[in-house]
Amino acid sequence: MKDNIVIVGGGIAGMEAARQLLKLGYNPIIVEKSDRLGGHVAQWHCLFPDMTPAKDVVSSLIEATGRANIFLNTEISFMNRLKDSYNIMLTNGVSVIAKVVLVTTGFSVFDAGKKEEYGYGVYDQVMTNSDLEHWFNDGNDDRIDGSEMNAIGFVHCVGSRDEKARNPQCSKVCCITAVKQAIEIKKRFPDAMVYCFYMDLRMFGKKYEDFYIAAQRDYGVRFIRGRVSEVSENIEGKVIVKAEDTLAGKPVKVTLDLLVLMAGMVCNPDCSTLAGMVSLQTDSDGFFKSRDNIADITSSSRDGIYYAGACTGPKTVPETLAEARSAALEIHSYINRL
Amino acid sequence: MTMENIFGFSISPSSTVNLDNVDLTLFNRLHELEPDAWKCMSCGSCTATCPAGNFSGMSLRKVLHALQRGKEKDAVKMLRCCMLCGKCSMVCPRGINTRHLILSICKLYKED
Ligand SMILES: Cc1cc2nc3c(=O)[nH]c(=O)nc-3n(C[C@H](O)[C@H](O)[C@H](O)COP(=O)(O)OP(=O)(O)OC[C@H]3O[C@@H](n4cnc5c(N)ncnc54)[C@H](O)[C@@H]3O)c2cc1C
Ligand code: SF4
Ligand code: SF4
Numbered sequence A: 001m002k003d004n005i006v007i008v009g010g011g012i013a014g015m016e017a018a019r020q021l022l023k024l025g026y027n028p029i030i031v032e033k034s035d036r037l038g039g040h041v042a043q044w045h046c047l048f049p050d051m052t053p054a055k056d057v058v059s060s061l062i063e064a065t066g067r068a069n070i071f072l073n074t075e076i077s078f079m080n081r082l083k084d085s086y087n088i089m090l091t092n093g094v095s096v097i098a099k100v101v102l103v104t105t106g107f108s109v110f111d112a113g114k115k116e117e118y119g120y121g122v123y124d125q126v127m128t129n130s131d132l133e134h135w136f137n138d139g140n141d142d143r144i145d146g147s148e149m150n151a152i153g154f155v156h157c158v159g160s161r162d163e164k165a166r167n168p169q170c171s172k173v174c175c176i177t178a179v180k181q182a183i184e185i186k187k188r189f190p191d192a193m194v195y196c197f198y199m200d201l202r203m204f205g206k207k208y209e210d211f212y213i214a215a216q217r218d219y220g221v222r223f224i225r226g227r228v229s230e231v232s233e234n235i236e237g238k239v240i241v242k243a244e245d246t247l248a249g250k251p252v253k254v255t256l257d258l259l260v261l262m263a264g265m266v267c268n269p270d271c272s273t274l275a276g277m278v279s280l281q282t283d284s285d286g287f288f289k290s291r292d293n294i295a296d297i298t299s300s301s302r303d304g305i306y307y308a309g310a311c312t313g314p315k316t317v318p319e320t321l322a323e324a325r326s327a328a329l330e331i332h333s334y335i336n337r338l
Numbered sequence B: 001m002t003m004e005n006i007f008g009f010s011i012s013p014s015s016t017v018n019l020d021n022v023d024l025t026l027f028n029r030l031h032e033l034e035p036d037a038w039k040c041m042s043c044g045s046c047t048a049t050c051p052a053g054n055f056s057g058m059s060l061r062k063v064l065h066a067l068q069r070g071k072e073k074d075a076v077k078m079l080r081c082c083m084l085c086g087k088c089s090m091v092c093p094r095g096i097n098t099r100h101l102i103l104s105i106c107k108l109y110k111e112d
């Protein structure tokens, strides 16, 4: 009989792992909390650095995992350790015995409303990076449709690198996401001024720097080095942004038709619930803690429990997919050792 | 007074920050009192929000930077404009108790 492997989370990490595990002859069971597969990527438009349509990535994964058991709208209600396996009860009443549990519960987008000084949910013309991805996909958002777009600003590090928001860590993907979105906005509104307010630009990945150069040179996106300290709204409903232009050493003020907050990737609050069930460790940033951050990123401290993707920290799509494949292989050799 | 004078940077070669000769004795003492003195990442939030900044050129970011580069006189001169209102403490993303830090700077550096 094929070994069961319970995969918690049907985002790209969970699906890629399921795809590999099917090929290796296992019976992956995907337990997905929401009513659809694909996680966050299913909500994005195009992916940096090549502007691959996100829906292509997701639909090919959905196709490849067609033979897996998939439970939507389902979570783990409890889990306990047997001799060399886990007894898992799902919220839909199904119970499963599995030698391995792969956790792929991903991340949460920081709730931008918590940074009150940025006015999300208060001022009409303030949105988040996620809202903008939705607009790229469905073209439906009053904040953009109802207004003239002459000047648009992006605020980096919203809820990241911020001890006041209790997230000192860098979310890693939002600098390049801002560049991606700034270019996309410029393509749609070529005459608009587009500003990115940043503290440091983290262009760590393959072709990211090219993207940044294109934003500067070919699209005329203006990069201002200074963290936005305050946002207000004038009587016409436009947003006024204040920062220090730290390179000029002078305060700057600009009036914008739209402000986009680059909300960071923070830990999924379910981490602590799941961790509590089988005493897994979480890190100081709230994400799951790997057995080793260099040599053993996909292992937990518990036998038979593995991680892949953004549940251990901010990751890009290619990094997530690579980890999912690596976890599948680790799982395969673990089961062969038992 | 021009910006260059306050800031201590101008194009003339004599204003080069020579890291070989910077005397950080006092700053190290400050660091003992205020472990966060090196934690600033120069984001400018404090300056943008400072009520004294727009008129006097006061910038806590510049003060800390000047101290770290041994430009103590510029820093002390700028600090005179601070009203100790503490607004900067509310915005600092590195969680520095900036008001407390400013008080310690005032105590340590006023001797000379
Ligand atoms: C605005 C934005 C834009 C981005 N753009 C790009 C880009 O262009 N290119 C790129 O490479 N990366 C991009 N990223 C990063 C990308 O979103 C992540 O790399 C990717 O989503 C990680 O996939 P994942 O499967 O690990 O996690 P997720 O996408 O978070 O998926 C996790 C899944 O687990 C489910 N789940 C959560 N908790 C439970 C639970 N308790 N029980 C059951 N199921 C659960 C969730 O419902 C979800 O389906 C972007 C990120 C942001 C924030
Ligand atoms: S990736 Fe960029 S925007 Fe995101 S937290 Fe890090 S520095 Fe800030
Ligand atoms: S405490 Fe001083 S430096 Fe800080 S905001 Fe007030 S006046 Fe400005």
Ligand code: SF4
Pocket (backbone or CB within 6 Å): B039, B040, B041, B042, B043, B044, B045, B046, B047, B060, B061, B091, B092, B093, B094, B095, B096, B098
């Ligand atoms: S707000 Fe804090 S980190 Fe930013 S420049 Fe001021 S002191 Fe430094």
